[in-house]
Amino acid sequence: MQEKMLAAMYYGPKDVRVEEVPVPEMEDDGILIKIGAATTCGTDVKMYVRGYPELPVLPMPYGHECAGIAAKVGPKSTGIKEGDRVVSGIAAPCGRCFFCKRDQPIFCIDRTYLIPGGAMAGGAYAEYIAIPGIVAKNNVHLIPDNLSFAEAAMIEPLACALYGIEDLPEIRIGDSVVIVGDGAIAQFFLRLAKLRGAFVVLTGSHSDRLVKAKDFGADVVINRHDVEDQTQAVKDALGGFYPDVVIESTGIPQVWELCVNMVRRAGTVLLFGGCKSGTTVAFDTRKIHYDCLTIKSPSVYLQTPDLLKRCLYLFSSGEIKGRELISGTFPLKETVKAVESHMNRKGLKFEVIPPSFWKE
Numbered sequence: 001m002q003e004k005m006l007a008a009m010y011y012g013p014k015d016v017r018v019e020e021v022p023v024p025e026m027e028d029d030g031i032l033i034k035i036g037a038a039t040t041c042g043t044d045v046k047m048y049v050r051g052y053p054e055l056p057v058l059p060m061p062y063g064h065e066c067a068g069i070a071a072k073v074g075p076k077s078t079g080i081k082e083g084d085r086v087v088s089g090i091a092a093p094c095g096r097c098f099f100c101k102r103d104q105p106i107f108c109i110d111r112t113y114l115i116p117g118g119a120m121a122g123g124a125y126a127e128y129i130a131i132p133g134i135v136a137k138n139n140v141h142l143i144p145d146n147l148s149f150a151e152a153a154m155i156e157p158l159a160c161a162l163y164g165i166e167d168l169p170e171i172r173i174g175d176s177v178v179i180v181g182d183g184a185i186a187q188f189f190l191r192l193a194k195l196r197g198a199f200v201v202l203t204g205s206h207s208d209r210l211v212k213a214k215d216f217g218a219d220v221v222i223n224r225h226d227v228e229d230q231t232q233a234v235k236d237a238l239g240g241f242y243p244d245v246v247i248e249s250t251g252i253p254q255v256w257e258l259c260v261n262m263v264r265r266a267g268t269v270l271l272f273g274g275c276k277s278g279t280t281v282a283f284d285t286r287k288i289h290y291d292c293l294t295i296k297s298p299s300v301y302l303q304t305p306d307l308l309k310r311c312l313y314l315f316s317s318g319e320i321k322g323r324e325l326i327s328g329t330f331p332l333k334e335t336v337k338a339v340e341s342h343m344n345r346k347g348l349k350f351e352v353i354p355p356s357f358w359k360e
């Protein structure tokens with residue numbers, strides 16, 4: 001077993017270095033995963049561009065979506081065998097705190113992340129990642145044979161969207177759902193809304209992503225650059241009616257405002273994209289109150305075993321074609337290029353492959 005490995009380390013905004021670091025230590029009841037692929041994510045881009053609240057000591061291991069092979073299983077670990085293809089949740093709930101006890105483990109205030117002592121997830125852009133015992137015990141999953149490592153890695157963002165859509169029991173078969181945004185999470189929302197039987201309009205600004213949305217089953221796609229007024233364009237697409245549900249998936253304050261103004265009377269808005277800390281929005285109180293709006297804004301701190309298990313099903317059943325979201329492949333040493341490609345909207349998501357899985 002090698003002692004050193006290649007890993008992308010985050011030193012601060014615009015400063016990520018791929019360097020030799022020790023292979024992380026594994027707990028007696030933990031698992032050491034040899035990473036087969038990692039995938040880029042909007043959160044990595046946010047961290048890269050502007051930093052992130054509550055970061056642990058820097059430099060810290062970077063990236064949080066990965067999957068691979070169980071290379072070493074601790075003597076006290078049960079369930080997973082060495083050689084199994086596995087994907088791990090980025091954290092595990094404690095089971096003891098206020099939120100865990102009231103059955104809301106997503107908000108657990110004593111989560112165990114993959115970085116020892118870390119306040120957040122990291123370490124996916126590397127050759128190995130150590131899964132702490134508590135996570136190994138309840139949030140490591142076998143990967144179905146028909147899924148690649150990159151597809152399995154994407155259960156993390158898909159679980160966020162799945163949690164979001166399940167916060168919308170309002171959606172009935174045939175209801176109109178507008179998704180504002182065209183990134184990977186927006187495309188997940190599109191598929192999930194279709195599975196709920198909705199008529200889906202997706203608005204975005206990148207023609208290649210809108211083509212993808214059409215392939216994924218959007219009933220109507222709208223390029224905001226092609227229309228003068230997005231709300232009017234949505235209304236026209238819905239035969240003169242405002243939408244029943246609007247899902248915001250951009251993380252831009254003005255878009256939050258747009259979404260609230262777009263929904264029908266007594267409709268529901270899901271403000272899903274996290275905006276930069278300290279930003280504010282202005283809503284018309286009359287619209288919110290007298291139009292009886294429901295506004296929800298869930299944030300997913302950890303993906304529970306139940307969510308991740310169902311996301312593996314969504315990919316392996318083909319209900320969501322994960323591989324369609326991968327726009328390119330980079331070797332681990334070019335992690336920065338992969339994240340910058342994501343940042344520059346050169347595609348939806350990019351996979352990053354460690355040397356032992358890299359094929360020229």
Ligand SMILES: [Zn+2]
Pocket residue numbers: 041042043064065156157
């Ligand atoms: Zn992610």
Ligand SMILES: [Zn+2]
Pocket residue numbers: 093094095096097098099100101105107108109110111
């Ligand atoms: Zn807890």
